[in-house]
Amino acid sequence: MWRIIYFCLFGLMVQPVFAETTLDVGYLRVDVPRPPVLSNLDPIPENDGLAGAQTALEDNLTTGRFLGQSYTMTAMTVAATDDPLAVAAQMLADTPYLILDAPAPVILAIADLPQAQGALLFNASAGDISLRDSDCRSNLFHSLPSDAMRTDALAQVLVQKRWTDLVMIAGTFPADTAYAAAIRQSLKKFGLRLSGEKTWDADADMRRTASQEIPLFTQNFGDYDALILADELHDFGRYVLYNTWQARPIVGSEGLSARTWAPVIEQWGAAQLQSRFTDQHSRDMTSIDYAAWAAMRTLGEAVTRTDATDPETLRAYILSDAFELAGFKGRALTYRDWNGQLRQPIAIAHPRALVAQAPLEGFLHQTNELDSLGLDRPESTCEAFQ
Amino acid sequence: MNSFLKSSITVGTLLSAASAAPAGEIWVTNEKDDSVSVIDTETLDVIHTYATGERPRGITFSKDFSLVYICASDSDAVQVMDPNTGNILHDLPSGEDPEQFVLHPDDTHLYIANEDDAITTVVNTKTRKVVAQIDVGVEPEGMAVSPDGKIAITTSETTNMAHWIDTTTQELFANTLVDSRPRHAEFAKDGTEMWVSSEIGGTLTVFDTATQTELAKMSFEVPGVHADRVQPVGFEFGPDDEFAYVALGPSNHIAVVNAQTYEVEDYILVGRRVWHMAFNADKSRLFTTNGVSGDVTVVDVATRKALKSIKVGRFPWGAAFRP
Numbered sequence: 001m002w003r004i005i006y007f008c009l010f011g012l013m014v015q016p017v018f019a020e021t022t023l024d025v026g027y028l029r030v031d032v033p034r035p036p037v038l039s040n041l042d043p044i045p046e047n048d049g050l051a052g053a054q055t056a057l058e059d060n061l062t063t064g065r066f067l068g069q070s071y072t073m074t075a076m077t078v079a080a081t082d083d084p085l086a087v088a089a090q091m092l093a094d095t096p097y098l099i100l101d102a103p104a105p106v107i108l109a110i111a112d113l114p115q116a117q118g119a120l121l122f123n124a125s126a127g128d129i130s131l132r133d134s135d136c137r138s139n140l141f142h143s144l145p146s147d148a149m150r151t152d153a154l155a156q157v158l159v160q161k162r163w164t165d166l167v168m169i170a171g172t173f174p175a176d177t178a179y180a181a182a183i184r185q186s187l188k189k190f191g192l193r194l195s196g197e198k199t200w201d202a203d204a205d206m207r208r209t210a211s212q213e214i215p216l217f218t219q220n221f222g223d224y225d226a227l228i229l230a231d232e233l234h235d236f237g238r239y240v241l242y243n244t245w246q247a248r249p250i251v252g253s254e255g256l257s258a259r260t261w262a263p264v265i266e267q268w269g270a271a272q273l274q275s276r277f278t279d280q281h282s283r284d285m286t287s288i289d290y291a292a293w294a295a296m297r298t299l300g301e302a303v304t305r306t307d308a309t310d311p312e313t314l315r316a317y318i319l320s321d322a323f324e325l326a327g328f329k330g331r332a333l334t335y336r337d338w339n340g341q342l343r344q345p346i347a348i349a350h351p352r353a354l355v356a357q358a359p360l361e362g363f364l365h366q367t368n369e370l371d372s373l374g375l376d377r378p379e380s381t382c383e384a385f386q
Numbered sequence: 387m388n389s390f391l392k393s394s395i396t397v398g399t400l401l402s403a404a405s406a407a408p409a410g411e412i413w414v415t416n417e418k419d420d421s422v423s424v425i426d427t428e429t430l431d432v433i434h435t436y437a438t439g440e441r442p443r444g445i446t447f448s449k450d451f452s453l454v455y456i457c458a459s460d461s462d463a464v465q466v467m468d469p470n471t472g473n474i475l476h477d478l479p480s481g482e483d484p485e486q487f488v489l490h491p492d493d494t495h496l497y498i499a500n501e502d503d504a505i506t507t508v509v510n511t512k513t514r515k516v517v518a519q520i521d522v523g524v525e526p527e528g529m530a531v532s533p534d535g536k537i538a539i540t541t542s543e544t545t546n547m548a549h550w551i552d553t554t555t556q557e558l559f560a561n562t563l564v565d566s567r568p569r570h571a572e573f574a575k576d577g578t579e580m581w582v583s584s585e586i587g588g589t590l591t592v593f594d595t596a597t598q599t600e601l602a603k604m605s606f607e608v609p610g611v612h613a614d615r616v617q618p619v620g621f622e623f624g625p626d627d628e629f630a631y632v633a634l635g636p637s638n639h640i641a642v643v644n645a646q647t648y649e650v651e652d653y654i655l656v657g658r659r660v661w662h663m664a665f666n667a668d669k670s671r672l673f674t675t676n677g678v679s680g681d682v683t684v685v686d687v688a689t690r691k692a693l694k695s696i697k698v699g700r701f702p703w704g705a706a707f708r709p
Contacts, residue, residue, distance in 0.1 A: 007608060031507070059524045059544055059545075062504055062523055062524045062545060063523055063524065063542075063546070063547070066523065066547060066549070066558075066560070066561040067563075071423070189588065244435075248514040269525070269543060269567070271500055272502065272543075273526055276502060277500060279502070304546070304563065305563070324565075324566050324586060325566070325586075325588040326543070326544065326546075326566040330636070331586070331614040331615075332586045332587070332588075333568060334582040368614075369612055369614070370522075
């Protein structure tokens, strides 16, 4: 079943007095059923991601009306079990610009469609490192940070706090496994020690509530500085806090967490984006919303500055030194010209406040401190951008 | 040795010259304390702290200094205060989230940036009525008005433009793109030039007022500070518009720009995340608001040295002078 939403924001458009430049953008969401988790306290909003793109579309339209530039967005949702590739191909017949909220394998398959060659796709949902590495594609940009950017950000905080002896509990969902792998890589990169690791397996013989199991489960970790949770679907992690055998801080998927965006971010004008978003959608802005917002604003910024709508011109501009996106994170956001990743600071936050923003002071880099997060030029094996 | 002696003599002379200046006050809005701090420009002490509405930012005086207008952003009001008592006299209708404003030379019309609504509101301060609302770009903030009162400027942070308003018709007549996140605008040299700072772009753009075309663009390099953290926000012109003093946000410096050559001559270390500034009566001293360190730095204009830091409220933002 497809659901199609057309955004016709005529109310916002003031009659321009000169010729129009119009950019049509497609938004494709591939619906993947979520596995059951222990708590249903945090429902995922139905318009997760799309709402962010919508806010950015309105930002673009407001700017565009002073320049005779206009934007439209066509949004579609398709179940993973239907045929997302057919829908993507159909959307690509209408526009070369797609924002994708889909799992990594689907994103990759869309990027490889014959209809996508020469198109400009934005990954707003998949943190998979492979998409920025060996599986990169020249037509695929990433407005969502990679898992590595988030785990590197967390590792910088661990180094700064001298929490150097770490243990980890990882879930068994693919997202947990991927996050745990990124954590191991980041700990190695920043010289931290992982002295114990356990798997939280829902099938294990646990006959009591999680909060009763956790003390025993964590008892044989011995002593350590902080416990890392790899629980990206937020299944068991919330029950680990304040239930561990040792009184130690929890970091990772719960507790002190590296986030693309969070409701507690208010500096650098972020409070304005938060309130604009909440006014429009009556909820908090999520990381996926932010990534979709950044993708749509990237296109808007490129059109504003070039007055062009062809993908070659926009792609070249976005990858050039002239491009800069003001993304409410205190620094200009730019794209890595080796793998299409949007460089950005990463918030280290708990649910009530921002604790730090990576890159942290002292983590230096020869060209851009933001490249201390994620795959730097020499680390990425991506060749599609050369 | 020689130069050392010479410079210390200069400092001494200037300090005594400065203290001969007529007394005055610098009023500072404290964004997260819902208050204004009043600093004596001679003793450099905080002499009053008055309560305001929520999240006060922009601040300006009426031409005779008998009233002070304060943007209480989160109270959605422009408050009118009696500066002699600190009492709020009344609120002006301001539109939502007024962040910054400018008082027209007619001493009557306030041009207010409504940050959340992409609107500039024009309010008559006498009748307390909204005269016009003008659609501008996303997150308007910087506000300026030409000395002859014919042109008002709004800069919009996310749209990255300076919007030129004809104050007779209250309509836009030009929109000029600048670098990312413009924060502040000022007219200079009798209104012949209009300057705009771009926080994320890291630049200051100078426009020719008559043609609205770009005359110059300046960027900044603070030694030892990464370019990303050099973020121009508020700025003011010194005596005779010879130099512009530019707050560079989280680089914790202000730049001294030669307004004739458009070259940066100096950087002065001040407090953390410097926002805005105001001069004393004879412009011999500059008072900068430092958001993160919660203080005001007093800079000696002639020697370009910081003299003192004055603790004010939490997150000081706007600054205005009154004799």
